[in-house]
Amino acid sequence: MNAVFVVIESSSSPTVVTPPGPWQPLVIGSAFSTGGQPDVIWQARLPNDALAAQAAIHSAMSQLDAQEQALTTVEQRLRQVVDGAVSFSTTLPLAEQHLLAWVSMREQPPEGASFGLRDEVQERWQAAQEQFIALNTQVCEALKSYATVETVHGSRLIARTRVNWFGDVQSWLVNDITPVQATLHHQTLTLALRSRAALLRIIGLVGRGAALIATMVASPISALMALPASWQFVQEVLAEVRQSMVSST
Amino acid sequence: MAEDWLYFNGVNASRGEYAHEPIPVRELARLILGERPSSDQIDPDPEQRAALRERYLADASGAFRVKEGVDPTDLAQAGWGIIFSATVDPAPIREALSELLNWRQAQAGSRYRECSGERGYRPGESKAAFLRRQGAATSGPVDPERFPYYLLLVGSPEEIPFRFQYQLDVQYAVGRIHFATLDEYAAYARSVVAAERNGITLPRRIVFAGVQHPDDVATSRSLQGLVQPLATELVGHPQRGEWEISTLSSSDVTKERLSQLLHNEPPTLLFTAGHGVEFEANDPRQVAHQGAILCADWPGPQAWRQRPIPPAFYLAADDIANNTSIHGAFVFQFACFGAGCPREDDFPHLRGTRSVIAIKPFVSALPRRLLSLPRGGALAYIGHVERAWTFSFSDTRGGRQIETFSSTLRRLLFAGAPIGYALEFFNERYAELATVLTEDIENARWGQAIDPIELSTRWTEHNDARSYIILGDPATRLCRQLAADTADSPPRLTIQSSSTETPPIAAPSPTAAEPVTTIPPSPSGQPVAPVPAGSLPPETPVIPVALPEVGASFGLFGNKPAETMQKLSTALQEFGERLAMTLQQVIADAAHLEVETYTTDAPETINYRQGDFRGASLRAVTRMSLDGDTQVLVPTNAEGIDERLWAIHVSMVQQAQTNRAEMVRAIATAAAGLLSVLQGK
Numbered sequence: 001m002n003a004v005f006v007v008i009e010s011s012s013s014p015t016v017v018t019p020p021g022p023w024q025p026l027v028i029g030s031a032f033s034t035g036g037q038p039d040v041i042w043q044a045r046l047p048n049d050a051l052a053a054q055a056a057i058h059s060a061m062s063q064l065d066a067q068e069q070a071l072t073t074v075e076q077r078l079r080q081v082v083d084g085a086v087s088f089s090t091t092l093p094l095a096e097q098h099l100l101a102w103v104s105m106r107e108q109p110p111e112g113a114s115f116g117l118r119d120e121v122q123e124r125w126q127a128a129q130e131q132f133i134a135l136n137t138q139v140c141e142a143l144k145s146y147a148t149v150e151t152v153h154g155s156r157l158i159a160r161t162r163v164n165w166f167g168d169v170q171s172w173l174v175n176d177i178t179p180v181q182a183t184l185h186h187q188t189l190t191l192a193l194r195s196r197a198a199l200l201r202i203i204g205l206v207g208r209g210a211a212l213i214a215t216m217v218a219s220p221i222s223a224l225m226a227l228p229a230s231w232q233f234v235q236e237v238l239a240e241v242r243q244s245m246v247s248s249t
Numbered sequence: 250m251a252e253d254w255l256y257f258n259g260v261n262a263s264r265g266e267y268a269h270e271p272i273p274v275r276e277l278a279r280l281i282l283g284e285r286p287s288s289d290q291i292d293p294d295p296e297q298r299a300a301l302r303e304r305y306l307a308d309a310s311g312a313f314r315v316k317e318g319v320d321p322t323d324l325a326q327a328g329w330g331i332i333f334s335a336t337v338d339p340a341p342i343r344e345a346l347s348e349l350l351n352w353r354q355a356q357a358g359s360r361y362r363e364c365s366g367e368r369g370y371r372p373g374e375s376k377a378a379f380l381r382r383q384g385a386a387t388s389g390p391v392d393p394e395r396f397p398y399y400l401l402l403v404g405s406p407e408e409i410p411f412r413f414q415y416q417l418d419v420q421y422a423v424g425r426i427h428f429a430t431l432d433e434y435a436a437y438a439r440s441v442v443a444a445e446r447n448g449i450t451l452p453r454r455i456v457f458a459g460v461q462h463p464d465d466v467a468t469s470r471s472l473q474g475l476v477q478p479l480a481t482e483l484v485g486h487p488q489r490g491e492w493e494i495s496t497l498s499s500s501d502v503t504k505e506r507l508s509q510l511l512h513n514e515p516p517t518l519l520f521t522a523g524h525g526v527e528f529e530a531n532d533p534r535q536v537a538h539q540g541a542i543l544c545a546d547w548p549g550p551q552a553w554r555q556r557p558i559p560p561a562f563y564l565a566a567d568d569i570a571n572n573t574s575i576h577g578a579f580v581f582q583f584a585c586f587g588a589g590c591p592r593e594d595d596f597p598h599l600r601g602t603r604s605v606i607a608i609k610p611f612v613s614a615l616p617r618r619l620l621s622l623p624r625g626g627a628l629a630y631i632g633h634v635e636r637a638w639t640f641s642f643s644d645t646r647g648g649r650q651i652e653t654f655s656s657t658l659r660r661l662l663f664a665g666a667p668i669g670y671a672l673e674f675f676n677e678r679y680a681e682l683a684t685v686l687t688e689d690i691e692n693a694r695w696g697q698a699i700d701p702i703e704l705s706t707r708w709t710e711h712n713d714a715r716s717y718i719i720l721g722d723p724a725t726r727l728c729r730q731l732a733a734d735t736a737d738s739p740p741r742l743t744i745q746s747s748s749t750e751t752p753p754i755a756a757p758s759p760t761a762a763e764p765v766t767t768i769p770p771s772p773s774g775q776p777v778a779p780v781p782a783g784s785l786p787p788e789t790p791v792i793p794v795a796l797p798e799v800g801a802s803f804g805l806f807g808n809k810p811a812e813t814m815q816k817l818s819t820a821l822q823e824f825g826e827r828l829a830m831t832l833q834q835v836i837a838d839a840a841h842l843e844v845e846t847y848t849t850d851a852p853e854t855i856n857y858r859q860g861d862f863r864g865a866s867l868r869a870v871t872r873m874s875l876d877g878d879t880q881v882l883v884p885t886n887a888e889g890i891d892e893r894l895w896a897i898h899v900s901m902v903q904q905a906q907t908n909r910a911e912m913v914r915a916i917a918t919a920a921a922g923l924l925s926v927l928q929g930k
Binding site (some may be wrong): 050057061062072136152157158159163166167170171172173174175179180182183189190193194197201204205206207208211227 | 372
């Protein structure tokens with residue numbers, strides 16, 4: 001059995017952003033319960049073999065580490081683009097290529113001949129903008145609710161921890177939990193909470209990135225208009241990490 | 250008669266009395282032998298007993314610790330390795346230590362080894378099982394081609410037990426580091442590399458600081474039987490060279506004087522002997538202060554009369570200022586718990602069962618502090634785990650046994666050998682005593698009479714010799730001194746504020762005398778204190794949620810610019826409002842943190858979202874207020890405190906504290922980003 005990390009959300013939005021780390025989003029639709037905002041459930045389903053479970057958590061942590069590390073480079077990479085330190089090149093990472101394309105499009109008159117390029121780029125930014133709105137909605141909903149972190153070891157739920165945004169914690173553990181299982185749950189909790197925090201930090205990062213990108217365009221625009229471009233850039237940086245991890249395995 | 254009693258170097262600061270009353274040697278001998286003498290009492294692992302015997306025989310025959318032809322003081326020949334627990338993610342610590350790892354890799358070449366993940370130490374593993382997995386011999390001289398001689402353990406004794414360290418140390422040169430934050434790991438790595446690469450500015454000076462309290466036999470003995478003769482021997486030693494050796498008179502070893510020594514005139518070697526303060530397992534000061542040096546300020550047991558011992562009487566980690574530098578120094582502390590504390594006591598004979606003396610085992614805070622000073626810390630700290638006995642240096646018949654100490658110091662300071670190799674004298678003694686003891690106990694088992702005094706002496710000496718450990722890299726050694734003209738200023742390391750790049754080593758030279766002391770924030774996942782109300786990051790404030798007017802879109806969003814911009818505007822507005830509301834609640838709630846732990850047969854059956862916890866038992870609660878008021882409900886079972894569950898609960902509390910601080914930072918970051926959008930309109 002392979003480890004599976006899912007984040008289960010009730011959302012009215014058809015688009016859900018994948019959090020940093022190993023998590024796969026699972027949308028279960030709007031809940032109409034009377035219990036207030038449903039929890040976002042972060043669930044690690046780990047193999048029964050303790051060493052395999054440890055290895056899965058270790059790999060998940062590495063994935064999150066790599067993505068967090070990549071996020072720390074975003075502003076520097078954006079500044080290089082803003083400072084003109086990069087130019088169009090086939091060796092340029094896609095994130096920078098797409099950003100330069102966006103700026104270039106922005107500089108062209110709307111009536112200029114686009115030979116279809118403009119439409120394609122526009123579609124990309126349209127999607128980025130939708131995703132960024134979805135992220136805001138997602139985080140807004142999460143800010144209203146608790147995070148519940150569950151560890152399933154083998155096929156048994158061994159521990160569940162509920163954390164609110166203010167840090168209070170309630171945990172339910174199986175009576176016969178072993179030290180190894182307790183460690184697995186503790187690590188799952190760490191993983192989930194770090195991913196949740198990273199999701200929130202991405203919003204801040206996109207905001208600062210938008211302010212930087214807005215300075216690249218000759219005609220004055222608001223940073224608000226550059227948000228989708230900034231969001232897209234961040235997503236492409238994260239995609240690079242995913243790609244490199246796939247290549248190295 | 251005093252000679253018939255054994256004394257411990259430990260004072261319980263919670264109760265203000267001796268941590269362990271002196272015990273008659275005959276009584277100890279009776280307890281050691283018990284009803285049915287068994288060599289399990291020396292070490293329950295037969296492979297380890299065999300390894301100790303082999304080591305003893307090898308030492309007796311003059312065999313070397315590493316295989317023939319290998320110079321144990323040369324890392325290129327002896328090798329160097331680092332061992333992480335298999336149960337933790339090593340990446341962040343590895344990154345923090347990268348400077349040291351790169352340095353050692355360059356020195357050890359092909360004999361450099363990292364053991365982490367599957368190759369790391371597995372819970373409950375013995376030394377022999379671990380070495381087999383590494384492809385190394387489990388006893389006999391070390392072959393560095395198969396596994397390096399110098400081994401640095403990284404992690405808490407909960408992750409890698411002290412017992413494993415003792416076992417491995419019989420064959421290898423072993424040290425350990427465990428810090429609370431990545432910054433501390435990085436600071437230690439920088440200190441070692443800077444000292445070895447650039448030299449140190451500390452004077453060639455050894456200071457002996459032996460405390461002697463009135464009416465206190467233990468410290469009288471440690472001063473007169475260890476400190477004074479050791480200092481005298483080194484002063485008169487022909488290899489002494491230019492070393493200055495001074496001894497503080499016992500009344501001078503006050504907290505103020507010791508603190509002044511460390512802060513203003515640190516020697517290359519500080520040797521202290523006295524009581525280490527000890528606390529009850531449930532005392533909140535235990536982790537921060539256990540093993541701290543009880544200074545001459547304590548007036549002794551008669552005058553103090555069992556009142557709790559205040560921090561003013563002892564030197565603890567929190568007495569060491571952040572801007573202190575003892576870069577390149579070594580510290581040897583003879584005291585109970587100076588290096589660390591196991592979870593259960595090492596002397597079950599005294600009570601018949603192993604008693605829980607700490608909620609979880611830990612490395613003492615004072616050595617951790619001195620090793621990780623950001624402006625240059627000690628290279629290694631040699632101390633004792635658990636209780637130290639007077640038998641470390643004198644037997645009950647008054648004989649002195651300081652040669653183990655003396656040889657170790659001479660090899661470290663006069664011969665310049667790595668500390669792990671210098672401390673082999675303690676391991677030799679441990680192996681010798683364990684072997685002789687095993688034979689004694691076997692003989693007793695078959696009815697042979699054993700001299701109780703000899704037995705008690707050997708047994709306590711054996712425990713003492715085993716429990717001296719190195720905190721720090723075992724390959725560190727006395728570093729060369731900078732030339733006099735560059736050594737006028739105290740040594741300083743420059744700390745870069747960047748957390749994304751490996752900071753370069755700044756040589757401890759006059760040009761680096763003005764340090765940048767900015768310390769990067771603790772990375773996520775590191776233990777941090779709860780954020781007090783009113784101390785939120787400066788960028789946290791109220792978020793203006795009114796967004797700029799949606800102006801012309803310049804065609805950026807297709808043919809529906811106004812609609813698109815409106816969507817973004819609305820989403821951000823809602824986000825800003827929610828963020829502001831959450832921040833308000835976090836600030837209002839920041840003074841409290843509550844952690845509850847329940848147990849149940851089936852967590853999935855608990856209707857927790859509705860607040861219906863039927864079917865679950867509330868076992869542990871921690872409610873913390875930042876005014877210092879903490880309420881704790883400790884889980885119990887038939888045997889008393891349910892240690893297993895309590896340990897889990899404590900880890901949850903730490904996680905909650907970390908998470909709270911991290912979330913405040915994340916919210917602040919998001920808020921700052923939102924402000925950037927607004928300001929960059």
